[in-house]
Amino acid sequence: MRDAALLVVGAGPAGMAAAAAAASMGVAVTLLDEQPAAGGQIYRAVEAAAGPRGEILGEDYLYGLRLVRALESPLIAHEKGATVWRVDADGTVAYSQGGKGRLIRGRRVILATGALERPVPAPGWTLPGVMTAGAAQILLKQSAVVPRRAVLAGKGPLLYLVAQQLVKAGHPPLALVEARQTTDHLRALAHLAGALKGWRTLAKGASMLSEIGKAGVERYRGATKIAVEGDKAACAITFDCGGRSRRIACDTVLLHQGVVPNTQITRSLRLEHVWDSAQRCFRPKVDEWGATGLQRIYVAGDGAGIGGARAAEQAGRLTALHAAAELAAISLEDRDRQAAGIRKALRAELAVRPFLDAAFPPAPEILRPADETIVCRCEEVTAGDIRGYAKIGCTGPNQTKAYGRCGMGPCQGRYCGLTVTELLAEANGTSAAEVGYYRIRAPLKPIALGELADLDEVVPDVRPGQEIGRNL
Numbered sequence: 001m002r003d004a005a006l007l008v009v010g011a012g013p014a015g016m017a018a019a020a021a022a023a024s025m026g027v028a029v030t031l032l033d034e035q036p037a038a039g040g041q042i043y044r045a046v047e048a049a050a051g052p053r054g055e056i057l058g059e060d061y062l063y064g065l066r067l068v069r070a071l072e073s074p075l076i077a078h079e080k081g082a083t084v085w086r087v088d089a090d091g092t093v094a095y096s097q098g099g100k101g102r103l104i105r106g107r108r109v110i111l112a113t114g115a116l117e118r119p120v121p122a123p124g125w126t127l128p129g130v131m132t133a134g135a136a137q138i139l140l141k142q143s144a145v146v147p148r149r150a151v152l153a154g155k156g157p158l159l160y161l162v163a164q165q166l167v168k169a170g171h172p173p174l175a176l177v178e179a180r181q182t183t184d185h186l187r188a189l190a191h192l193a194g195a196l197k198g199w200r201t202l203a204k205g206a207s208m209l210s211e212i213g214k215a216g217v218e219r220y221r222g223a224t225k226i227a228v229e230g231d232k233a234a235c236a237i238t239f240d241c242g243g244r245s246r247r248i249a250c251d252t253v254l255l256h257q258g259v260v261p262n263t264q265i266t267r268s269l270r271l272e273h274v275w276d277s278a279q280r281c282f283r284p285k286v287d288e289w290g291a292t293g294l295q296r297i298y299v300a301g302d303g304a305g306i307g308g309a310r311a312a313e314q315a316g317r318l319t320a321l322h323a324a325a326e327l328a329a330i331s332l333e334d335r336d337r338q339a340a341g342i343r344k345a346l347r348a349e350l351a352v353r354p355f356l357d358a359a360f361p362p363a364p365e366i367l368r369p370a371d372e373t374i375v376c377r378c379e380e381v382t383a384g385d386i387r388g389y390a391k392i393g394c395t396g397p398n399q400t401k402a403y404g405r406c407g408m409g410p411c412q413g414r415y416c417g418l419t420v421t422e423l424l425a426e427a428n429g430t431s432a433a434e435v436g437y438y439r440i441r442a443p444l445k446p447i448a449l450g451e452l453a454d455l456d457e458v459v460p461d462v463r464p465g466q467e468i469g470r471n472l
Helices: 013-024 054-055 064-069 133-143 159-169 182-189 192-214 264-268 307-328 334-350 353-359 383-391 397-404 417-428 451-452
Strands: 002-009 029-032 077-081 082-087 092-097 100-111 116-117 130-132 152-156 176-177 219-221 224-230 236-240 246-247 252-257 260-261 272-278 281-284 295-297 375-378
Touching: 002 013, 002 307, 013 029, 013 064, 013 100, 013 307, 029 100, 054 159, 064 272, 082 100, 082 133, 092 159, 100 307, 100 451, 116 133, 130 133, 133 152, 133 159, 133 281, 152 159, 152 236, 159 192, 159 252, 176 236, 182 192, 182 353, 192 334, 192 353, 219 307, 236 252, 236 272, 246 260, 307 334, 375 383, 375 417, 383 397, 383 417, 397 417
Parallel strands: 002 029, 002 100, 029 077, 100 295, 130 252, 152 176, 152 252, 176 219
Antiparallel strands: 082 092, 092 100, 116 260, 224 236, 236 246, 272 281
């Protein structure tokens, strides 16, 4: 088993910033990332997206180049194509790379696994031709593939960004179907004063909407009952808006209802998680440095709570400072002195967040979908099935596995977990916080038996609560 002073999992904004900051303080870093190049989802394939594609994706995307280039340090070992499938409390990480299983132990581990798009369980969402807005953006970033005759539907700033990028690519969406309601707008106004501190974000949003409008993209505001029609593939989207039922024929439907922290690893470590009522999701409990209840484990960026790419970058630097101090690379005084400016920048990035959370909450109809809507795509379990389980005594997500295999497919609950929590809370008349979430176990991603056989030693079974030592 190899050893590392600092092990960073994930090469998105937080992970890249953390790795570069730690290396600048003389800490040797091993950076594990599943993708073939650094950037994460936000800056995916940014090094390859020069020329016209970079112009389409915009300056905010190209900003990621400076984070990628900062990884060019002799103290940073960037392990690409490394799929992490287990993390233990003693800092041991098991991962697969090139079809082989590997082990590495970090004296300190920063989890920078970022966010997942919230699932949008609506009628027809499992049809071919339906994907998330983020998935469409990945196709554009990585392969220059542009969806044609598309309709964007749901809530969240990403809808506007993707619509703008499709306009720049020469294939504007047929329509923008917004589930944002008047009540959302009014609720957000209470946070406008704070949001003005992040006026640049608001200005970018206004610019996007202006460009979308000039391209003639029709916007339908206050849409409800969004559904996708189709037999073998999506052929239209239907919804209610302005007191009328509407239908738009299309080839592609891009759904989006915001993003949530990716908590698979932190859940597998049995770390404490808290319910974020503003963002309707769970997040791991961390302190101001990203430290968790386990001495060796930190969480940085959107994996600890959604704040956006620039906020994640600053959070990664803060956590790296603390890790460097714990590893005795810098003093606590140096840590605190350097942290002051980073915290100021982080506060500025987060100033607009309460406004955005209030303006774009997930729609009730996707949190608690109609009975016939599939919730667990892997096992084809419907919302009605979940409600049925509750009627015969099911009180938590883990029980749904026994009742009907919900959450036991390849995604291991990534795309049904929050919906199942909301459905059980509604059916049992309790809160999402009380219902809780799935118990996540390794392997976190599907692996071959050969990858286990390749390990040079048995994966240790260290669990929170066991004595693993307090020495570095």
